[in-house]
Amino acid sequence: MSEHLLLQCLVPQRLLPQCVMPWLSTLRCLSLWRGRRVRRGPACLLAGLGLAFPVIGLAAFPVPVPVPASGPGFSVAGQAAGTAETGAGGRFLQQVLKTSPTHEESLRALLHGARGLPSWVRNMLSNPRYVSGASQAVTVDGQAMELFSACLAGQCAASQLRLLFLSDGKALALRVADHSLGEVVLGQPSSAALAQLRRAGL
Numbered sequence: 001m002s003e004h005l006l007l008q009c010l011v012p013q014r015l016l017p018q019c020v021m022p023w024l025s026t027l028r029c030l031s032l033w034r035g036r037r038v039r040r041g042p043a044c045l046l047a048g049l050g051l052a053f054p055v056i057g058l059a060a061f062p063v064p065v066p067v068p069a070s071g072p073g074f075s076v077a078g079q080a081a082g083t084a085e086t087g088a089g090g091r092f093l094q095q096v097l098k099t100s101p102t103h104e105e106s107l108r109a110l111l112h113g114a115r116g117l118p119s120w121v122r123n124m125l126s127n128p129r130y131v132s133g134a135s136q137a138v139t140v141d142g143q144a145m146e147l148f149s150a151c152l153a154g155q156c157a158a159s160q161l162r163l164l165f166l167s168d169g170k171a172l173a174l175r176v177a178d179h180s181l182g183e184v185v186l187g188q189p190s191s192a193a194l195a196q197l198r199r200a201g202l
Contacts, residue, residue: 089137093148093163094128096135102169110171116184118159120152121176129153133202140164140193145172149202162197164189173197 097104108125111117120129132150139145144167151160158179164172164187173187175197189197 089135089146091135091146091148093130093132093135093150096148097125100169103165103171106165106169106171107163107174110174110186114184114186116181117176118152118178118181120159121161124150131156131202138164138196140196141190143167145193145196147196147199151202156202160202162199164193164196 097107104125111122111125114122124130129152130150131153132148135149136147137144138147146165146167148163148165149160150163152158159177161174161176163174166172171187173185173189173193175186175189175194176184178184185194185197
């Protein structure tokens, strides 16, 4: 068997360049030793094999790479979620009303039949013309709530509202402050809830 054929049998193709020199050195060692041209044949042979076989061994028996644990209750996403805040807040009113029927229906019931509201508030569910800020998690009278704020697009200083939702998605109270129509409060907010509704800014 030729040296090249022997290498093809024992060494994967991708590792052939790394193993050629050690194997050729070993085979030449054997040839010289048999011809009595070297005195340290066994040592030369072991040296050549020592260079060649570690490479072959790594190719044939790759070292396993540890894989992160998996299974019920464990995931990378779960680990990230475990460090995130769980309280309500940081949401926008438009998106919440689109994705939560409870929020949408509760607000509709609160607005139904109300008088003295600006048109953008009265029609905010059917024809949204407002912009909103990110919601805030608040505690009112010992209850966890979510405070939303919104205003008429392009006229925030002239017409705006604040809205309190309970943690179950039910609208507790709403306050509108409009330069032309004045203040309108819907629901029956406590003094603490009304203080939240009267906070400045979005």
